[in-house]
Amino acid sequence: MTLIYAGLSLGAVYALVAIGYNIVFVASRSFNFAQAQLMMIGAFVAYTGHVTLGLPAIVVVALAMVVVMLVAAILERVAVRPVADHQTQLITTLGFGTVLTGLAQLIWGSQPLDVPFFGAKEAMTLFGGRLYSFELGLIVLSVVLVAVIHLYNRRMMSGLAIVAMSQDDEAAVLRGINVRKLAFAAFAITGLLAGLMGFFIGPKTFAVATLGSALALKGFVALAIGGFGSFYGGLVGGFVVGLVEEHAARYLGSEFSNLSVFLILILVLMLRPTGLFGQTQERTV
Template identity: 45%
Template structure:
């Protein structure tokens, strides 16, 4: 069971990353490749606030949310909005990748390549549960991932913003004709995704650490979680992330640390071939 708990906790990190991807897709119709870098940025920022400045974890969460929302809005304004004014929106992949590279470069120049870590605010003493060892951060990660996925699922389907954003994503022209500010919804989606990444810094960092080197793997595994769970489905993000974490944990334990990426690629390929929208995705959001 120790392997299960370890896989679920790491998978929860991927699920939270996938949820960030899904926010910009659901509320803006844009896949933000740079969101994985936002997660690592929040990790470094949490280390800076909690370790370097010595402030409490909740201040790192609140300030991280503000910083993430601001940077998310700036990315939408600079890297997304100008491209959407053109007819070929495939350039969005290039501009969001460019945003990823910029953030990664800033992090490397500011804090260097040395990994950094922070303690977990709820304690670090491991305990036994159902025959397996787990730490408090593992429980928090899984619970927060499930709550975030469920909350955003309800919000996207019940709130006025969520319903307007879903309509604008499906048919932007019709939404504009009905007086919906599509640009504001998209900018709000980017800000919300950035705020979520920044808010979760003190929770994610004790598990992953803060390192520029994991930005790419966080981005890739988060995308795999999204693709497996389903584009447009917040519940699918949680399921996909937990599945990715379990595959990674069991693959590393029984085959070796070099095999999980291959296993995940096989799973991703199988899902895309057999069910392109993912396990819980919608047909209208299968193209990314």
């Protein structure tokens, strides 16, 4: 059970990355390679607020969200909007992410920093397995976020509009929807959420500048398993990746965990390119 908790909480981290990818993908068909780096910045801001400045938790969360939202807004303006084709956006968002990694290293150094979380420091026992409060927090956050996003997309006008855009953006324009503005808003919201996510993942992964690359790739695997554009799919995909990684590390050795995730990625891409829950296949041309 302890192993499963570890897998699920690690998987929740990947699911959170996949949620970020999906929001941007649904709103603008772009792929934001810098998503994981946004979360990394969130974790660092949480560390600074919490440890360096000693601010109360709620202020820390708000601070991380606002800061990362601003960073995401800049990202959209400099790396996404001026670039027409999605393939080049991959390069420019990777570039932006690399800049963030570099800046994080300059500001916070390259040593991993331990980000504290609310509640008890000790692990608790639940259904015969042991887990930390931040692990439970991660799992709950990922599930709640997916549910909230699902409701938002069905209840709110802007949510309906974003789903409509993802189906036919020209038809959406003809209904008076400002597609560009909403796509920008989606980026800002991704940043907002990434700030929140950073606060939650920090205790699990530590705040470390090199967090981005591995997280970006595993988050993509979660996305590929779940299917592009499917929030539930990304959640399930994240959990699958987390569980596989923890089990492979436990039974085969830590050097096999990435390898098993890679094998799953290849298998899913070859056998079911639309993912388990996906309707929209990535464009192949």
